[in-house]
Amino acid sequence: MRFPKTPSLGIRAPSLPRLNLVSISSVAGTACAVAFWVLTIGALLIPAAVIGLKLLSPDAMLTAGEGADAIQFSLPWAYVLLVATAAFAYLAISALIFRLLIRIVATLRVGDPFHPLNVRRLHQIGAAFASVTLGVWAGQFLVARFVRGAMPEPSLFDLITPSFAVIIIVVIAEVFREGARLRRESELTV
Numbered sequence: 428m429r430f431p432k433t434p435s436l437g438i439r440a441p442s443l444p445r446l447n448l449v450s451i452s453s454v455a456g457t458a459c460a461v462a463f464w465v466l467t468i469g470a471l472l473i474p475a476a477v478i479g480l481k482l483l484s485p486d487a488m489l490t491a492g493e494g495a496d497a498i499q500f501s502l503p504w505a506y507v508l509l510v511a512t513a514a515f516a517y518l519a520i521s522a523l524i525f526r527l528l529i530r531i532v533a534t535l536r537v538g539d540p541f542h543p544l545n546v547r548r549l550h551q552i553g554a555a556f557a558s559v560t561l562g563v564w565a566g567q568f569l570v571a572r573f574v575r576g577a578m579p580e581p582s583l584f585d586l587i588t589p590s591f592a593v594i595i596i597v598v599i600a601e602v603f604r605e606g607a608r609l610r611r612e613s614e615l616t617v
Contacts, residue, residue, distance in 0.1 A: 450536075452536050453536070455532050456529060456532040459532060460529055463522050463525040466518050466519075470522060473514045477507060477511045478508075481502065481504065481507040488500065488502075489501075516562060517559060517562065517563065520558060521559060523555055524552050524555050524556065527548045527549075527551055527552050530544075530545075531545050531548055531549070540603075541603055541606035541609075541610050546601075546603045546604045549599055549600035549603060550597065552596055553593045553596035556592060556593055556596065557589070557590075560590075561586075567581045568580060568581055
């Protein structure tokens with residue numbers, strides 16, 4: 428290691444090594460991979476834990492509401508299975524979204540972001556995001572209707588922002604489609 432001489436003191440100090448900038452695509456790929464595995468493991472463990480808790484304490488009581496309006500009821504197996512299924516679906520579809528993002532980032536890393544498969548992947552992400560959003564909204568609606576005081580009933584306005592997100596994803600998919608078409612045309616002219 429070479430030490431540059433400091434002019435004022437005559438002391439040689441080690442220079443800092445040159446830092447390579449970390450590319451955004453590698454950070455995004457790593458973040459998507461971590462999220463994918465956390466969601467995948469959660470999709471397996473959380474429903475199993477919900478069912479396991481019911482098996483360990485079959486007479487457990489739930490409390491809905493607060494104060495004098497609070498009601499207690501036993502948790503039937505139908506609710507347990509519904510919660511386990513809903514948790515699995517939510518986490519598994521979210522993991523699928525990150526799996527598709529991993530594949531999109533992989534094409535970005537090799538310098539081919541306008542790969543024709545990315546158009547389909549973005550459409551799948553939009554559909555998955557829409558299904559998760561509608562599923563959560565429907566679940567909240569059902570819980571609010573059938574379990575008094577558990578939560579407020581969701582409104583249609585709760586779907587506005589997620590709807591915009593789905594529209595944005597579809598528009599980006601169409602931009603990628605056009606990019607893939609232009610790339611294909613440029614390859615044919617060369």
